Amino acid sequence: MKDIDIRTRLAEKSLKVTPQRTAILEAIVKLNNHPTAESIGDHIRELHPNISMATVYKVLDTLVENGLIRKVKTESGIMRYDAEMESHHHLYCSDSDRIEDYKNDELIEMLENYFAKKRIPGFEIDDIKLQIIGKFIK
Amino acid sequence: MKDIDIRTRLAEKSLKVTPQRTAILEAIVKLNNHPTAESIGDHIRELHPNISMATVYKVLDTLVENGLIRKVKTESGIMRYDAEMESHHHLYCSDSDRIEDYKNDELIEMLENYFAKKRIPGFEIDDIKLQIIGKFIK
């Protein structure tokens, strides 16, 4: 995602294109590691030394509300953010705080087929997320 | 799980059987609703008016460490607790903070079979958790 795309994506949502917003969205895309608010702030502060964490949080909320990024929940309760908006799952390292995206259309399809046949009584499914916990091996 | 069982389960882990611990473990089992630390505290305070939240948190940590309960992560970042230790998944209500257990051995087996065949390169799976998001219908 290029700089121009980032500005476009903000504008498409009728969001004012500010340096803080472009920097934050760009950071999440570039870091590509499900960063925390804190690490986004640290990264941005190299170019925008004056950005405040309040702004980071406000912008993150705005981006989530507008469907430009997603929150990723963690065991520790610290929120992390992800610019990948397509349906995908997550690999969680059981030894560290590493989280990687895991895309697998076949798996998504298998689950959709399964739940199309086997309904859950009293429940209407919107989305399914897999948390795959394990170890990254070299 | 009866009172005697709760005391036994604590003792089996070489944990001292205190009124606070039995009350907290009993509350999680009885509430059966993935309570937060706060709602556990509120529930217990009816019988133990003096229990402190610090104790609630310490006991919850101890119970998690000893495998007697589990933490359930939520979108909001507030931790919730679950006394169900068998492998199971969760139904998350997209309109409220309701979370229900979802047990389905067939589904677990299907996923195990799938990942037995289809490995994830560079990753060794320990556990898989499904978060099924949707709406409870009456």
Added chain:
DNA sequence: ATTATTGCAAAGACTTTGCAACTCC
């Protein structure tokens, strides 16, 4: 008797809010 646990108060981590100054459209 020994060791672990409790409760209090205080601190900590992460996040949100109020508001005046400032920016973008």
Added chain:
DNA sequence: GGAGTTGCAAAGTCTTTGCAATAAT
């Protein structure tokens, strides 16, 4: 120009920590 956004400081929420008093084995 006007509505929306930023940054600061302060407050809020949830959770953890230190430590003396207390309770369990």
